[in-house]
Amino acid sequence: MSTSTLTPLVVLLLVLVGAMIIGAIVYLSHRHPRLSQPLNNGGAWAAVLVAAVALVLAAR
Template sequence: MSTSNLLLILLLVLVGFLAVGALGYVAYQHPALAPPLGVALAGAAVLVALVAIVVTVGHR
């Protein structure tokens, strides 16, 4: 993989952690929206799926 692909994956992971943290914070502050752990785990699952797509496309 090239350096640009690795930097793209790093950026995606960092933005993903930010999004998961924001989802967890919102769910914690407003428990009626969703259970905080479920929201954070769903966000993490989306992050893993996006990283897997980027890595798969990067190897072609």
């Protein structure tokens, strides 16, 4: 596998794992409301994921 083929696969893996982590954070926040508001927490981590993907794509 060349680097040009591997990079999109790594980005896809990052997005899928990030989506799972964000979902877990939202679920945990929903089950325990005193921790924080679920949408705010999920939105903040989604922004972190988008920034990480942007860095990977910019470095390409």
